[in-house]
Structure formats: C-alpha cells, structure tokens
Amino acid sequence: MTWNPVTGCTKISQGCKRCYAERMAHRLEAMGSERYRNGFKVTLHPDLLDVPRRWRQPRIVFVNSMSDLFHEDVPLAYIERVFATMRDCPQHTFQILTKRSERLAQLAPELRWPRNVWMGVSVEDARVLHRISDLQRVPAAVRFLSLEPLIGPLDELPLDGIQWVIVGGESGPKARPLQREWVTSIFHQCRAARVPFFFKQWGGVRKDLTGRTLNGRIYSEMPGTLQPGEQAA
Numbered sequence: 001m002t003w004n005p006v007t008g009c010t011k012i013s014q015g016c017k018r019c020y021a022e023r024m025a026h027r028l029e030a031m032g033s034e035r036y037r038n039g040f041k042v043t044l045h046p047d048l049l050d051v052p053r054r055w056r057q058p059r060i061v062f063v064n065s066m067s068d069l070f071h072e073d074v075p076l077a078y079i080e081r082v083f084a085t086m087r088d089c090p091q092h093t094f095q096i097l098t099k100r101s102e103r104l105a106q107l108a109p110e111l112r113w114p115r116n117v118w119m120g121v122s123v124e125d126a127r128v129l130h131r132i133s134d135l136q137r138v139p140a141a142v143r144f145l146s147l148e149p150l151i152g153p154l155d156e157l158p159l160d161g162i163q164w165v166i167v168g169g170e171s172g173p174k175a176r177p178l179q180r181e182w183v184t185s186i187f188h189q190c191r192a193a194r195v196p197f198f199f200k201q202w203g204g205v206r207k208d209l210t211g212r213t214l215n216g217r218i219y220s221e222m223p224g225t226l227q228p229g230e231q232a233a
C-alpha cells in the first residue's frame with residue numbers, strides 16, 4: 001500500500017539517476033491527472049492526510065513512494081501532520097525512506113516517533129554512507145537501509161542500531177549492473193551483525209529474467225523474523 005501526501009522531488013545523488021517517481025509523475029501529468037498538474041515539482045496534498053485513518057484492516061504503508069518526505073520544500077509543520085496521522089493509526093505499519101538524511105537527523109528530535117513508524121535511508125554506494133550515521137541518531141523503533149539501486153560495493157556497513165537491510169539492483173533500460181560480490185559482502189555483514197536481509201532483485205534490463213535468487217535461496221527476511229542460529233548459506 002502506498003500513501004502519497006506529498007508528490008514531486010528533486011535529484012540529490014547518483015541513486016536518483018533513473019528515478020521511477022519522476023518518470024511516473026510526468027506520465028501522469030501528460031495523462032491530465034490533477035494530482036500531477038505540477039509534474040515532478042514538490043506538491044503537498046493536505047486532502048490526503050487523513051486517508052490511512054479510514055483503513056480499518058492493518059496495512060503496511062509505504063509513505064511517499066512519489067517523493068521524499070524530508071525534502072527541503074516540505075515544511076516541518078506538514079511533516080508533523082503526517083506523523084500525527086501515523087500516530088493515530090497504530091493498526092498500520094508505516095515505512096518511510098529518505099535520501100535527505102541530514103534534514104531527517106536535524107528534524108528527528110522535533111517529531112514524536114510512534115512504534116509503528118519504520119524509518120529508512122537509501123544508500124546506493126559508499127559516497128553516501130554518511131546517511132547511515134544520520135539514521136542511527138533517529139529514535140525510530142525500526143531503522144532500515146535500502147541499498148537500492150546498488151551501484152557500488154559497500155564492504156564496511158555500520159550496522160549498529162540497524163534492524164533491517166534491503167538490497168536490490170537497478171532495473172529497466174540502461175540499468176547499471178549489480179555485482180554478485182557486492183551482494184554477498186552485504187549478506188555476510190548482515191549475518192555477522194544478525195540483521196535481517198531482504199534481497200529484492202538482481203535487476204537489469206529484464207528483471208523478470210534475472211529474478212531474486214541468491215545462492216539458490218530467496219531472502220525475504222523482515223525485522224523480527226531472523227531465526228536463532230540462522231547462518232550464512
């Protein structure tokens with residue numbers, strides 16, 4: 001489930017190069033969608049702030065799949081309203097992902113963090129490793145890393161205080177290739193630190209052909225699901 005009380009963004013690092021949200025926003029704008037009348041420019045949608053309150057069944061909600069909640073054009077007062085909705089909906093689990101880790105760390109003390117909010121940062125290569133230390137200062141119940149699209153090795157991940165790692169390669173035309181040894185290095189670091197590991201995809205031009213099997217297994221671990229004694233395959 002996605003919930004987009006903000007749409008639009010600007011590129012900030014190499015991981016943004018083939019931003020799916022940008023392509024989708026322009027497509028929807030061309031189709032005349034009122035929500036995307038500003039294309040990929042940051043746009044607040046306060047009329048959507050209450051939507052999760054209407055969902056009775058518990059859901060896993062990805063917040064702002066079409067934007068970055070901690071973008072500098074999203075005012076703190078608005079982020080607080082997003083958090084108020086998440087606090088009022090303990091039946092749902094909300095996952096937020098940002099590349100604006102400096103602003104996240106700066107604003108985190110101003111926000112009240114309920115246990116149902118999982119906070120993550122995207123890290124595509126070692127040039128943006130500092131995002132992890134920013135995340136480690138955030139008092140979220142679950143802190144996670146999205147290493148996707150992985151475009152370089154990450155052989156020294158600081159995993160203290162991190163509860164989940166997701167890895168994936170880029171997909172689509174001109175996808176930058178994912179190396180097997182980058183993935184296995186991250187896998188072994190996660191096992192050593194006992195951090196659940198979720199391998200999303202190899203990616204490539206045809207992700208349906210490359211799949212998501214690593215060493216003959218599918219890894220879909222989630223926080224709290226790692227079995228005692230689970231070891232490297």
Ligand code: SF4
Nearest residue numbers: 009010011016019067
């Ligand atoms: S931060 Fe995310 S949404 Fe924003 S441009 Fe980069 S990839 Fe796209």
